[in-house]
Amino acid sequence: MADPERSTELLWEAKARRGLSLDRIVGAAVELADAEGLAAVSMRRLAERLGFTTMALYRHVPGKAELVALMCDQVHSEPAAGADAEQPHGWRGALAAWARDGLELHRRHPWLVESDDARLVPGPHTVARFDRALEIVAGAGLSPAQVVASVNLVGGFVNSTARQAAAAERAERRTGVSDEEWWRDRDSLFAHLDRYPALTRLYQEGAFETPVDPFEFGLERVLDGVEALVRDEKRDESRCAVCGAPVEDAPRGRPRGYCSRACQQRAYRIRSGRQR
Numbered sequence: 543m544a545d546p547e548r549s550t551e552l553l554w555e556a557k558a559r560r561g562l563s564l565d566r567i568v569g570a571a572v573e574l575a576d577a578e579g580l581a582a583v584s585m586r587r588l589a590e591r592l593g594f595t596t597m598a599l600y601r602h603v604p605g606k607a608e609l610v611a612l613m614c615d616q617v618h619s620e621p622a623a624g625a626d627a628e629q630p631h632g633w634r635g636a637l638a639a640w641a642r643d644g645l646e647l648h649r650r651h652p653w654l655v656e657s658d659d660a661r662l663v664p665g666p667h668t669v670a671r672f673d674r675a676l677e678i679v680a681g682a683g684l685s686p687a688q689v690v691a692s693v694n695l696v697g698g699f700v701n702s703t704a705r706q707a708a709a710a711e712r713a714e715r716r717t718g719v720s721d722e723e724w725w726r727d728r729d730s731l732f733a734h735l736d737r738y739p740a741l742t743r744l745y746q747e748g749a750f751e752t753p754v755d756p757f758e759f760g761l762e763r764v765l766d767g768v769e770a771l772v773r774d775e776k777r778d779e780s781r782c783a784v785c786g787a788p789v790e791d792a793p794r795g796r797p798r799g800y801c802s803r804a805c806q807q808r809a810y811r812i813r814s815g816r817q818r
Contacts, residue, residue: 544607546663552608553615553634562594566603567611572651575613579712580653582607610657615665617651633772634684634765637693640675641700641761648704652712655705672697682772692768701763703757 552564570591571583583606589596602607622643628638648654662670675693684692710721719726736742744750782789782801789801800806 544611544663545604546661547613548604549663549719551607551611552603553663559578562592562598562602564612565782566592567599568609568616570617571609572613575653576651579715580610580656580754583613585609592748611663611665614654614657614662617647618656618665618671619667620647634769635694637675638676638761638765638773640671640678641696644671644700645704645757648700649707652704652708655701655708656788658701660796660800682768683771684777688775690773692771695768696761698763703760711732724788 567588570588573589574591575583585596585599587604589599592599603612622639622709630639647738668734675697676689677694679689681691682689701772713724714720735745780804785801785805787801800809
């Protein structure tokens with residue numbers, strides 16, 4: 543387990559030494575992880591790669607746990623894809639671009655999902671990327687807690703997608719067979735699936751012939767949810783949420799959201815799916 547205080551010192555206060563430097567060690571570790579996965583990274587392998595003794599590396603970084611934290615922060619310093627292009631307007635477009643850049647970062651470095659540790663100390667570049675997303679969403683008019691929750695929601699979706707992609711890549715690397723090839727050869731399984739009516743009907747209707755991009759589809763649905771929250775927060779509380787008629791101020795407590803009991807009941811039926 544990493545020493546969080548030592549990780550913080552290395553990430554935020556590290557100074558280069560003559561000859562073998564921390565930057566060289568981390569760079570070599572990233573290259574090795576990109577090529578062979580995080581499991582291939584060891585102090586011995588890195589020492590051989592750099593032409594130094596293992597003990598020389600330990601004078602710069604105490605162990606693999608701290609090294610992984612440094613690796614993660616270094617790759618988070620990479621410029622976003624299309625950084626020179628015109629940036630999208632509005633919080634939704636900017637947050638979508640941030641999410642796509644995050645997925646592309648994971649595609650370049652699939653081992654990132656293997657380093658996912660809830661107590662991994664973040665470095666300055668990692669925090670800067672998170673801060674950029676917070677700044678984007680903060681302009682949407684949500685409460686501070688909702689801003690953080692929204693960024694975590696989108697970031698969690700990106701990490702989940704990246705984890706699935708990394709698992710598929712590891713399987714292909716291990717077997718030499720792509721996901722597409724593997725599923726194409728599953729005739730013995732498909733022979734049993736016609737007993738499931740919904741699956742059979744959708745297959746016959748071509749549902750699997752032109753699949754939607756799962757990341758783009760999921761990202762848009764996640765952003766739809768955040769946008770609905772933004773709209774709800776900006777709703778004019780002086781008017782009924784159902785019919786738009788003026789709403790009288792409540793004598794005490796929370797503001798009224800509806801002009802009448804009938805509109806309140808109608809809103810309940812809509813939410814429960816009883817009325818469209």
